[in-house]
Amino acid sequence: MPNNQDIASKLKEVFQLMQLAGENRFKAIAFDKAAQTIDGLNDDINEYIDNKTLTDIKGIGKSIAEDIYVYAETGTMPVLEAFREKIPPGLLKWTQISGLGPKNILKIHETFGITETEELKELIDNGELAKLPGLGGKSAEKIQKSIEWMEKYDERCRLDEATKIADDIFASLKDLEGVQQIEVAGSLRRAKETIGDIDILIGANEKHIPDLFDVFTSHGRVTEVLGKGDTKSSVRTVEGRQVDLRIVKPKNFAAALMYFTGSKEHNVEMRSRARDRGMSLNEYGLYKLEENGETNWNAPQNFETESDIYKMLDLNFVPPELREDRGEFEIFENQEILDLVTDEDIRGVIHAHSTWSDGKFSIREMAEACMERGYEYLGLTDHSQTAAYAGGLKPDEVKRQWDEIDELNDEFKSTGKNFVIFKGIESDILADGSLDYKDDILEGFDFVIASVHQSLEMPEKQMMERFRNAIKNPYTRIIGHPTGRLLLKREESKIDLNELVALAAEHNTAIEINANPRRLDLDWKFGNKAKEVGMMTSINPDAHTIDGIDLTTYGVKIARKGKYEKERVLNTKSAEEVVKFFKMR
Ligand code: DGT
Ligand code: CA
Ligand code: CA
Ligand code: ZN
Numbered sequence: 001m002p003n004n005q006d007i008a009s010k011l012k013e014v015f016q017l018m019q020l021a022g023e024n025r026f027k028a029i030a031f032d033k034a035a036q037t038i039d040g041l042n043d044d045i046n047e048y049i050d051n052k053t054l055t056d057i058k059g060i061g062k063s064i065a066e067d068i069y070v071y072a073e074t075g076t077m078p079v080l081e082a083f084r085e086k087i088p089p090g091l092l093k094w095t096q097i098s099g100l101g102p103k104n105i106l107k108i109h110e111t112f113g114i115t116e117t118e119e120l121k122e123l124i125d126n127g128e129l130a131k132l133p134g135l136g137g138k139s140a141e142k143i144q145k146s147i148e149w150m151e152k153y154d155e156r157c158r159l160d161e162a163t164k165i166a167d168d169i170f171a172s173l174k175d176l177e178g179v180q181q182i183e184v185a186g187s188l189r190r191a192k193e194t195i196g197d198i199d200i201l202i203g204a205n206e207k208h209i210p211d212l213f214d215v216f217t218s219h220g221r222v223t224e225v226l227g228k229g230d231t232k233s234s235v236r237t238v239e240g241r242q243v244d245l246r247i248v249k250p251k252n253f254a255a256a257l258m259y260f261t262g263s264k265e266h267n268v269e270m271r272s273r274a275r276d277r278g279m280s281l282n283e284y285g286l287y288k289l290e291e292n293g294e295t296n297w298n299a300p301q302n303f304e305t306e307s308d309i310y311k312m313l314d315l316n317f318v319p320p321e322l323r324e325d326r327g328e329f330e331i332f333e334n335q336e337i338l339d340l341v342t343d344e345d346i347r348g349v350i351h352a353h354s355t356w357s358d359g360k361f362s363i364r365e366m367a368e369a370c371m372e373r374g375y376e377y378l379g380l381t382d383h384s385q386t387a388a389y390a391g392g393l394k395p396d397e398v399k400r401q402w403d404e405i406d407e408l409n410d411e412f413k414s415t416g417k418n419f420v421i422f423k424g425i426e427s428d429i430l431a432d433g434s435l436d437y438k439d440d441i442l443e444g445f446d447f448v449i450a451s452v453h454q455s456l457e458m459p460e461k462q463m464m465e466r467f468r469n470a471i472k473n474p475y476t477r478i479i480g481h482p483t484g485r486l487l488l489k490r491e492e493s494k495i496d497l498n499e500l501v502a503l504a505a506e507h508n509t510a511i512e513i514n515a516n517p518r519r520l521d522l523d524w525k526f527g528n529k530a531k532e533v534g535m536m537t538s539i540n541p542d543a544h545t546i547d548g549i550d551l552t553t554y555g556v557k558i559a560r561k562g563k564y565e566k567e568r569v570l571n572t573k574s575a576e577e578v579v580k581f582f583k584m585r
Contacts (some may be wrong), residue, residue: 002072004045005168006220009076009238011035011064016095017083019102024129034064035319046072090115096150099142107132121147143549150363155196157241159485159554162188162195165221165241170200172219173245178208180250185260189320191557193520194487197234198244199260203253216245252284256570258306259283259397265325266318273313283292286312296380321561327528329561340560341539343553345572350379351426351449351480351512351540356401357382357391363404363421367412369546371419375477377575380405381424384436395441398425402444415488418551420575422446422582426480431455433469435476442475447582449540450575451480452493460494467500473505474585478538478570491517497522498529505533508584510570512540513562515555515575516548525564537562538570 012035037059048054049072054065071077093468094105094117106561109115111132112123123129130136135143138334141228143515166184174182179202183189186199192294204212213233217225217279226234232246247257259267259282274281279288280295286309288299303309307317315332321338322328331338349370353359359366363380370378382401383392393401405421412419423446427436435442435450442448450470458466470476482500504511514521522537524528530537541548559569566572570581 001046001171001400002220003168004041005164005327007045007068007071008035009221010039010071010080011067013092013238014067014077014080014083016092016102017080017087020087020091020095020106021083022103022106030061030064033059034061041183055206058157088115090117093117094120095118097143099139100146103144104132104135108135116523117147117151147318154240155487156194156477158517159188159193159195159369159520159557160551161199161239162241165237165239165243166198166200168221169198169216169219169243172504173200173202173212173216176208176212176215178204178212180204181253181257183257186244189261190263190323191321191561193517193523193558195241197244200243200245201253201257201260202245202247203250203256204247205250209247212247213245241559247284254304254306254309255281255285256283257516258309261320261323263324265425266323266328269325269329270313273315277313280314281309319560321557324561327563330579338563339448339565339567341556341564341566341569341572342560343556345566346375346539346552346556347574348375348377348379348571348578349541349543349549350422350424350478350551350571350578351381351539352378352543353382353426354380356393356397357387358544364408365546366543366549367408367419367421369549371417376418377420377422379422379424379447379571379578381426383453384425384427386428386430386436387453392428392436393425395437398437398441398444422578424449426451427454427476429466429470431458431466433466433473435470439475445475448475448479448581449480451479452482452484456484456493458493460496463493463495464499467495468503471500471503471509476509477582477585478540479509479511480540481519481542482511483521483523485521486518487520493519497526501526501529501535502533505530505535508536508581510536510538510581512538513555513559513564515541515551515553515558517551517554520554520558522562524558524562527559527564530568533565534568536568536570537564540571 011031015028015031015035018031048057049069054060054068055062055570067077067079091105091109094100114120124140131142166188170184173179181203183201185201187195202212213228216233217228217235221237222235223238224236226236231248232244234242234244236242246260271281274286279286279301286301288296289331289475290296301312303312310317316335318328318332341425352366354361354363354366367378383390385392385394402423405423409421425445426449429452430436435448476567481493485492501511511522537559539552539559541551543549
């Protein structure tokens with residue numbers, strides 16, 4: 001039975017192939033629309049398929065519904081197969097190159113008969129591509145740059161992208177016959193901000209292995225099977241990601257999970273701790289060492305869980321996010337307890353935009369969405385006046401927005417809702433480090449998030465001076481996305497982040513962890529410094545839509561990885577305590 005994502009990805013591929021084939025634009029777009037609709041559908045599409053009611057879904061017409069029925073019944077979608085015959089698979093990849101639209105892709109293919117990226121690169125290098133109208137000079141340069149980026153970052157993807165794929169495949173495996181234990185391992189379990197490949201581990205008896213691998217390799221997202229062995233199989237998904245599935249004996253599961261969770265650096269230290277205690281730790285288990293230092297495979301130590309292994313090496317359980325050999329051993333061998341922040345600890349949303357600037361929903365809609373999710377407050381922060389491109393607020397607009405917020409807060413109070421909206425602003429930090437309004441406006445806000453949005457490429461010294469000024473400004477309560485990085489897309493500004501963290505702590509200012517998975521900025525690696533100086537953070541979704549609120553969970557993962565305890569996360573606190581922090585200027 002196909003699932004929603006499977007069908008969505010097939011329709012998306014039809015869309016891309018149709019574009020390449022020069023098919024009617026509106027016909028192609030209908031497939032794209034249907035794909036997006038189904039990908040975002042909250043119900044199982046099979047209910048609609050069984051009842052033959054697909055056309056009840058807005059955005060799915062009769063003919064696409066028919067394609068889906070056929071696919072559900074036969075496992076192939078004729079329209080897709082027809083276009084796959086017409087268009088070589090290499091060209092599909094080129095659709096990711098910016099500066100190269102479907103028309104030009106087709107023209108290049110028809111003129112030069114090439115289908116591979118390597119061939120395209122040669123064509124640019126030897127100046128042949130430039131002979132085609134519209135593909136010379138600047139265009140060729142842009143295409144070349146884009147290919148470079150694609151190749152550089154092709155190997156990794158964002159945490160949210162990997163999570164989506166892994167959740168989907170995990171769900172298709174977890175209830176299968178024979179699966180005794182199953183976990184996602186690798187960098188995804190450690191919540192790294194970018195992921196190379198996705199690792200999944202199953203504990204099952206040998207007789208079930210072939211069937212489990214069959215289900216895995218025929219998953220709807222899989223486009224290519226890279227390998228299928230006795231204990232490991234690897235596939236590539238439609239998104240271009242590699243997924244490794246390993247199946248081990250149930251009794252080896254805990255040791256294998258620890259091993260394949262990594263990191264390599266963490267594992268190295270664990271093995272050395274085992275040796276110091278006369279044992280050998282490997283992906284199968286923990287064994288006694290012989291006199292000569294060899295592993296005695298006949299002397300396995302008994303344990304059930306990862307926790308047991310840590311205990312046998314005189315450590316408290318190390319949460320997977322912390323396994324990077326960046327100070328976790330010192331903490332957990334002293335049996336220190338870290339009350340790391342969890343999703344459940346988050347009590348409110350700070351840093352969100354509304355239609356007043358570049359958000360997609362009204363203040364009321366954002367507030368109600370927060371309430372539905374059980375949050376107690378919303379720190380609304382539209383853009384400030386200099387950010388004209390993002391609809392930044394002029395002083396008179398600020399005042400009108402305050403009136404609207406006052407009215408909403410009065411209404412919430414009189415209807416007995418335990419909810420409050422804080423009047424905030426995401427103020428640009430101007431080039432000299434000053435904020436974007438005069439003091440008479442600034443003092444009217446409950447709080448200010450200060451962020452850099454322009455001139456991101458200053459020399460480090462100048463940039464630090466700019467941040468120093470911003471942090472010293474008494475109205476600044478939170479620094480937003482400090483480095484301005486866009487993961488796998490844009491480098492970070494040059495800043496001495498250790499100094500910034502210390503400075504923020506000194507001035508009682510928080511630095512946010514921007515939870516948008518494109519940013520995840522402040523980086524978790526500065527968590528050690530933040531812990532040392534007692535810096536406060538706030539896990540901020542930077543929501544521009546209602547769905548954007550739910551990105552908070554990625555920020556929580558990164559905060560855990562940065563060793564932030566609940567008490568150093570502003571939005572785990574009650575509204576009253578948050579106000580107290582805002583007033584601590
Ligand atoms: P990635 O995929 O680049 O995002 O990062 P990981 O950490 O998921 O790396 P991956 O997929 O190559 O391997 C998964 C885990 O398996 C890794 O974190 C530690 C363990 N592992 C793999 N190869 C080695 C190795 O050669 N030595 C050790 N000690 N551990 C390894
Ligand atoms: Ca991996
Ligand atoms: Ca791997
Ligand atoms: Zn911003």
